[in-house]
Amino acid sequence: MRTATVTINPQAMTHNLMQVKKRAPSAKVLAMVKANAYGHGIAAVLPALEQADGIGVASFTEAFEARRLGWDKAVGLVEGVFSASEWQQAIDNGCSCVIHHAPQLQWALDCVPIPNSPTRTVWLKYNTGMNRLGFDEQGVISAAKLLYDAGYQLILTTHFANADDCDHSLTSMQIQRFNEVLTILHRDVDKNIKASLCNSAGIINYPDSHCDWVRPGIMLYGSSPVTDQSASELNLQAVMDFSAQIMAFQTVKQGEAIGYGSRWVADKDTRTALVSVGYGDGYPRVVNDEAYVQVIDSAKQKRYTCSVIGRVAMDMLVIDVSRTPIALALDSKVILWGATLPVDDVAQHAGTISYELLCRLSNRPLRVIT
Known part of the structure; x- marks a missing residue:
C-alpha cells in the first residue's frame, strides 16, 4: 500500500504549551x-491543550467540532461573526467573539446575551497598524463605551504585523498606540478591561507586552515564529512527522534528466530512489536545489541526508541515494519533515512559511496519533 504518513505527537504539543x-x-x-489545528487535526490536538484557558477558531464549523469533541472551555471566534443570525449562534453555543467593525458592533448591541453567558465577553479589535481588521482609535473608544454600557466585558486586542522581527519599528509603534488607548479605556470606561497583544512571535520577542491573554499559534505546533531563533533553540518540539517510503530505485546515466521539465541532469551516473509522496499529499512542488529528506536505514539504525532532485510530481519525488549503502531496503522510511528535519527548513527551500506547508496537507496521507 502507499505509505505517505502524517504522525501527530500530542505530548510534543503539551510540551510546547508549557513553553508558552x-x-x-x-x-x-x-x-x-483554526485551519484544522494548522493541518494537524483538531481532534488530535485538543486533549494536549487541556491546560490552555481557551481556543481560537476562524469559523463555526471549527467551533462546533471542538464542542462535539468535548471542549468545554472558552471558544473564541477570531474573525467574529458574519451576520446577525451568526451572532445568535454564538450566543446559543457559548462562543466569545472578536468585534472589529460597525456591523458586528450593531449586532452585539441589538442582541445582548444574558448575564454570565460566554458571549458577554467580547474581544474588541483595535487596528494599531496591521490595517486588516479593527476600529481606529476613536472608533474603538466609542465602541468600548457602547459595549460596556450594554453590559459586556471587554478584552482589547490587536494583531502585530512584524513581531517576528524584534527590530521592526512598527511593532513598537503598535504597542505604544495600544497602551495609549488601553489607558484611556481604563480611565474613561472601565478599569477592568483586559488586554491581549501577543501572538507566538510576540510572546517570544515582547515579554513586556504579554498582558492578560496571549494567543499562541505556530509555536504550539513546534515551528519557530521568529526570524533569528530556530525551534530547537526555543525548546519547541515538532508535533507532526511527515514521512513516506522508498518505492523503487533507479540509476540515472550521466547526461540524462529526471522528471517533468528535465530540470535536473546527472553530471555522473547517479543512484536514485523514488519516494511515494508528492504535492498531491502536501509536499511542496517547488523546492530549490538545497531541499533534502532523511532516509532511515532500519537495518543499520542509521539516518542519511539525501537531496531532492528533479521536479516534485503529484504522487512521487526523487532523491539522490548515491551516498547511502547499496543494500538500502526498498521500504526504507523517508522523513519529509518532523522532529529531526524542521518544517521551517523545508518551507525555506520552498520559498514559503511553515504555516502554509502544515495547513495545506491533503487528506491522502495516512493519519496516526502516537
Whole structure:
C-alpha cells in the first residue's frame, strides 16, 4: 500500500504549551486551532491543550467540532461573526467573539446575551497598524463605551504585523498606540478591561507586552515564529512527522534528466530512489536545489541526508541515494519533515512559511496519533 504518513505527537504539543506558559506565566492562553489545528487535526490536538484557558477558531464549523469533541472551555471566534443570525449562534453555543467593525458592533448591541453567558465577553479589535481588521482609535473608544454600557466585558486586542522581527519599528509603534488607548479605556470606561497583544512571535520577542491573554499559534505546533531563533533553540518540539517510503530505485546515466521539465541532469551516473509522496499529499512542488529528506536505514539504525532532485510530481519525488549503502531496503522510511528535519527548513527551500506547508496537507496521507 502507499505509505505517505502524517504522525501527530500530542505530548510534543503539551510540551510546547508549557513553553508558552513558562514565558507568559501571568497571562491566560488562547490556543489557536483554526485551519484544522494548522493541518494537524483538531481532534488530535485538543486533549494536549487541556491546560490552555481557551481556543481560537476562524469559523463555526471549527467551533462546533471542538464542542462535539468535548471542549468545554472558552471558544473564541477570531474573525467574529458574519451576520446577525451568526451572532445568535454564538450566543446559543457559548462562543466569545472578536468585534472589529460597525456591523458586528450593531449586532452585539441589538442582541445582548444574558448575564454570565460566554458571549458577554467580547474581544474588541483595535487596528494599531496591521490595517486588516479593527476600529481606529476613536472608533474603538466609542465602541468600548457602547459595549460596556450594554453590559459586556471587554478584552482589547490587536494583531502585530512584524513581531517576528524584534527590530521592526512598527511593532513598537503598535504597542505604544495600544497602551495609549488601553489607558484611556481604563480611565474613561472601565478599569477592568483586559488586554491581549501577543501572538507566538510576540510572546517570544515582547515579554513586556504579554498582558492578560496571549494567543499562541505556530509555536504550539513546534515551528519557530521568529526570524533569528530556530525551534530547537526555543525548546519547541515538532508535533507532526511527515514521512513516506522508498518505492523503487533507479540509476540515472550521466547526461540524462529526471522528471517533468528535465530540470535536473546527472553530471555522473547517479543512484536514485523514488519516494511515494508528492504535492498531491502536501509536499511542496517547488523546492530549490538545497531541499533534502532523511532516509532511515532500519537495518543499520542509521539516518542519511539525501537531496531532492528533479521536479516534485503529484504522487512521487526523487532523491539522490548515491551516498547511502547499496543494500538500502526498498521500504526504507523517508522523513519529509518532523522532529529531526524542521518544517521551517523545508518551507525555506520552498520559498514559503511553515504555516502554509502544515495547513495545506491533503487528506491522502495516512493519519496516526502516537
